[in-house]
Amino acid sequence: MRAADLVIRAAGAAGIRYSFVNPGTTEMPLVEAFDRVQGVRPVLCPFEGVATGAADGYARMAGVPGLTVLHLGPGYANGMANLHNARRARSPVINLIGEHTTDHRAFDPPLAMPIEALASSLPGHVRTVLEAADAGTAFAECYGAATRGLISHLVFAHDLQSLEVEGDLSVLSAARRETVPHETVEAVARSLTHAEKPALLLGGWALSGEGLRLAGQVAEACGADLFHETFAARIERGAGMPSPVRLPYFPESARDALKAYDVVVLVGAPSPVGFFGYPGLSGRLVEDARERTLCSPEADVGQALEALADTLGITPSSPLCPGSEHRVPDLPRGPLTLETLGQAFAALQPEEAIVVDEGITSGFFYHPLAAHVSPHTTLTITGGAIGCGIPLSIGAALACPERPVLTLQADGSALFTVQGLWTQARENLNIKTVICSNRSYDILKLEVARAGNTEPGPMTRNLTDLSRPDIGWTDIARGFGVPALSAQTSEAFVTALQTALREPGPFLVEAVLG
Amino acid sequence: MRAADLVIRAAGAAGIRYSFVNPGTTEMPLVEAFDRVQGVRPVLCPFEGVATGAADGYARMAGVPGLTVLHLGPGYANGMANLHNARRARSPVINLIGEHTTDHRAFDPPLAMPIEALASSLPGHVRTVLEAADAGTAFAECYGAATRGLISHLVFAHDLQSLEVEGDLSVLSAARRETVPHETVEAVARSLTHAEKPALLLGGWALSGEGLRLAGQVAEACGADLFHETFAARIERGAGMPSPVRLPYFPESARDALKAYDVVVLVGAPSPVGFFGYPGLSGRLVEDARERTLCSPEADVGQALEALADTLGITPSSPLCPGSEHRVPDLPRGPLTLETLGQAFAALQPEEAIVVDEGITSGFFYHPLAAHVSPHTTLTITGGAIGCGIPLSIGAALACPERPVLTLQADGSALFTVQGLWTQARENLNIKTVICSNRSYDILKLEVARAGNTEPGPMTRNLTDLSRPDIGWTDIARGFGVPALSAQTSEAFVTALQTALREPGPFLVEAVLG
Incomplete structure (x- = not known):
């Protein structure tokens, strides 16, 4: 061959x-x-x-x-x-x-x-x-x-x-993840047992269903609180599962969230650092003295968590961390804002949905609102390179054809890989894309204000603004073969997303934010 | 500051x-x-x-x-x-x-x-x-x-x-291009004088108005034919100017075009090589024995050409190479094909237009048809990285606000940087984009056939095809704020392009090729 x-x-x-x-x-x-x-x-x-x-x-x-x-x-x-x-x-x-x-x-x-x-x-x-x-x-x-x-x-x-070659396949061998030494597990167990107020920061495999269950048992046994890394590759969420708190995006808030804990144990998450550095703020969010590492993201997180549970005397009959209750937000009414958009999205997402969250500023509101809805999987923008939402949804939909995919998509980021809508149409994928159309790079406006520039000049305003002209997302979607609706109120958004969810293939809903 | x-x-x-x-x-x-x-x-x-x-x-x-x-x-x-x-x-x-x-x-x-x-x-x-x-x-x-x-x-x-720094500007100093030694010029002049059938292959600055005039005088004095590199960064074209022949894209044709010449002199062009290599075909298009280099693209091409003209005894009163006559193609009628599209485009392009040609297979027909129309400047895809047309047009329009910009744009390539239409709209640039909508990566179909695969399988056909769904270019353009028309016949295309040219800002014409 x-x-x-x-x-x-x-x-x-x-x-x-x-x-x-x-x-x-x-x-x-x-x-x-x-x-x-x-x-x-x-x-x-x-x-x-x-x-x-x-x-x-x-x-x-x-x-x-x-x-x-x-x-x-x-x-x-x-x-x-x-x-x-x-x-x-x-x-x-x-x-x-x-x-x-x-x-x-x-x-x-x-x-x-x-x-x-x-x-x-x-x-x-x-x-x-x-x-x-x-x-x-x-x-x-x-x-x-x-x-x-x-x-x-x-x-x-x-x-x-x-060129023609021998047809023999080479042996394919998946790498084995490094196991965590017994001493490390013991030391972490001692820290957790002696801590006054411990926390676990979860990442990687620890955010799988099984990982969360194990981490929840450890937390329950030690009286620890659970956090998860801000941008998780994949996290199982919703009713019945432990519901770790998302580490906030801005470093001041993240530091505040963790400051009450005398021990912070990293479980498959790297040592937390700010997304960006700012003058006078330390980039690291937890000091060495309070930080313990059970395992790096690259290690065998499952083995490490099991060993930790075992060391702590957790058995199959030990109490489970109380799973998140099932609670669905009310359908919102009135003006369409980041909050009502997140609320409607969380309220309507189907069971077993895969949610691709590249909402950026629009996603911050959605995330906590979806903690208690039906079980689902969330994928986020891990490396900060915008333009991942539409592509991620394509791969996820092909990997799991039986599950609906919903993308919460910032408008500025969507423009980077907007052509992907065509692949959604060609493959007739069950993907519903919600464009959070705030017509601006809002995160940059926040950063300008954070840097003390309260009255940005016309050039700065121009470079952080996506209006003039407003982008017509329904036209663009239709051009790529994806049916689309636009919504300017919460009620209209709810109706549009319900329509989208009833259709079998891809659909786009433009949420025009007030 | x-x-x-x-x-x-x-x-x-x-x-x-x-x-x-x-x-x-x-x-x-x-x-x-x-x-x-x-x-x-x-x-x-x-x-x-x-x-x-x-x-x-x-x-x-x-x-x-x-x-x-x-x-x-x-x-x-x-x-x-x-x-x-x-x-x-x-x-x-x-x-x-x-x-x-x-x-x-x-x-x-x-x-x-x-x-x-x-x-x-x-x-x-x-x-x-x-x-x-x-x-x-x-x-x-x-x-x-x-x-x-x-x-x-x-x-x-x-x-x-x-951080605050001293406000002094450092001295900005543009690099000086290397001049070509006298001996090189003399040697090239001797080769040209003794050649039975010489050719000049022009690139870089040699394709500017002044470069073409000088190269044309040299050609006239030596009985040489003029060629230009296949993908010129910038070339002045049209009536009154010497009209070098474009070196064909496929290596067999390019080799054929040059084979009759006993001397090929490179003037600001690198030694010509095939765009891609093919088994059994040499990548170089001219052998060492026939090739002479007056100057590399990085050298001072103007100085080299002037020195060559001087050595050949060309004076201000020497005869100019006959400039291209002024001849505009007839407006086409009937089905819209690559040929009639190129014909209409060439016929309608205004004087002093900047033509951005990322037509790929669609551009091959246009290029010779525009040799004799009103003077204009053409920019092409120099490095083969598709997706340059829409962006190049933006920079060209801002550099020359008084000149209309017309982009001949292959559809597959347009998808790579389609967001640029929004910048055309925001800046209200005088850019008319013609999408050559053949709904396929035609160049790849050609390559599959060249490689002997006359009956490609369904996967290969799928991967070289951009239909299913057809892309709605007028919808996409309007979504980005650019008015647009679609044309399926030559007559409709002529009318659409005429409409586009009457409008002051950006416009897109989708040419649906039969």
Whole structure:
């Protein structure tokens, strides 16, 4: 078989069912491989940032690596921002990047870029296929690295993709996560037992259903409070589950939230730091003296939590942390504001929904309002690179076709990967996108005010404003084949979202915020 | 003044009148500087690929560097593909990239990326501001590098931007281009004189009005034919000017076009190579034995051409190369095809138009048809990174407000930076965008066929096709605030483009190709 076919076959053997593709000439043998090899279905994304964000969403929900096919250096560069988010989500993603034919690269043709150097600047794993016979091993190596949470890159020259190779698949071996030493677990257990007021800060796997149940038992046994990292890759939420408090976004509030605790134990979360640094404010939110680490996000969080529970004498019959009661907000009335938008969204989201939250300032209100609704999964913007919402929803919808996907999407961020609406339409995905149309980069207005500039000049106002002209989101959605409605009041928004939820495929609701 | 203000003041002193901006928290002092310092107007671009492409278009037309303000590593990464095109166009571009506050970077906050490593992977110039007092010198260094045709990057930490510094501007010094030695000129002159059938391959400055006039005189004196590089950054075209033949895109055709010449002299163009490499085809299009280099694109092409003319005894009274006659194609009738689209576009483009040609397969027909129309300037996709058309038009329109801009835009490529339509609307730019809506990546279908796959399978067809659903370009344009019309016949297209040309601001015409 051809080397390209072998790679796609290996991807299928790894359990990967979809690939997110924006191809060019140098990837055509990989494209044709999808016809020769069964098992991995390629999904056309009309911009690479859509492909990489979709691969991240697929990885977060499917539990296997997301796979992309990207065109040379410029195509890869277009996908980097969402790969940055994937890296911060610790999502396994494998990028197949075409390269010029081996002889041609030396001529520095117009599209040539130093792909390896570019890819290496994103901390991860880069592997070049040096000869066709090497393709299977190279893919296996990338797979191993991806399962360690590294963004992996397979650079694959055009001519090598077409060469015939032996069809044997290399052994695919997922990396094993590091276990946490007994001494660490014991030390953390002692800290928790002796603490006057302890807290657990949860991240990564600790925010899975099982992770939350275990963490809740630990909290119950030690009288600890639960927090979760501000931007979780994936968190199970809703009635019946422990409901950790989200660490606030701004550093002053986050520090305040944690200041009453004499011990803060990190469980699959890195040491918390401010999203941005500000003069005179420490970037770290908890000092060394109060911070304990049970396990890093990269470690085997499940093993660590189980060992901790065991050390604390928690048994199957120990009391569970009281799960969140089931409580659905009332449907709002009157003007459509961030608060009523969040309220309506939380009230209407169906059971088992996957909520993609790139609401930015609009999402801050929604999050607590959804703590007690029906069980659901939330994905957020992990790396701060805006434009992940529409792509993440695509990958999540393909990974979980039986679950509805609802995206809470800031307007400014939506513009970065708006082409992804077309892929939603082509694949007829069950995704409802709510555009929080405040017609401004509101977070930047907040930052200008925080920096003491209470009367910004016309240029600053101009650069933080998305009106003039107002963006017509329903026109744009329809242009991409997605039906859409616009709402200017809470009542209209409720009706529009109900309509959207009744439709089988993608739908967009523009929420014009007052 | 603040360090940020100093940098913007220096940009103004360098003759830069516009900056293309997508800011975040770490760039807010630079944003506020536009209010404190007069002379450089910031233009909001709702995606960084729009900002960098606009900076390229501005640089190509204004003759001073294009300036961007980009948000950290992910924002910069989003702009890289069009910076790659700018690099291949040898456009001077300076990117101001915010970085986390100095202390905060070490905490590896969510948005942190190794910006310098990332920027260094694009061959160019990277300079980090190490202390605020250094900002003016750092900008001057970037300016010098940019004027050598290097993409320049100024990495500027958030906190340093706000510090007070001495207001003295560093001396801005544009790089001088290398002159071509007398011996080289003499050798080329001898080759041309002794050649049986010589050709000149023109690129860079040789495609300016003055460059073409000089090259035309040389050609006339030596009986040489004129060619120009396939993807010119900027070329003056139309009646009264020498009309070099465009080197064909596919390597077989390009090789054929040049094979009759015993001497091919490179004048500001690199040695021609195929856009892509193919098995069994040499990537170089002219062998060493026939190739002579008068000057590289980076050299002082004007000096070289003048010296060559002088050596050949060309005087002010020497005969000029016969300029292209003035001939406008007839307005087409009947079905709308690539050919009739190109014909109508060429027939209707106003005098002194700036034509941005990212037509890809649709542009191949237009180019020769416009050789004899009224004088105009054409900008093309130099680096093959698709998505440059809409951004280039923005920069060109701001650089030359008195000239109409017409963009011949492939649909697949338009999707990459479609948000730029909003900036066209906000700035009320005189840009008419023609979307060549063939609903497919036609160039890839051609490549599949060239590779011998005459019956591509369903996956390959799916990945090279942009229908299902068809994209509604007029809806999308209106959503971004740009009026639009759709045309399905030649007659309708003529009427739509005439309407567009009568309107003062931006307009989009969707040409639905049969």
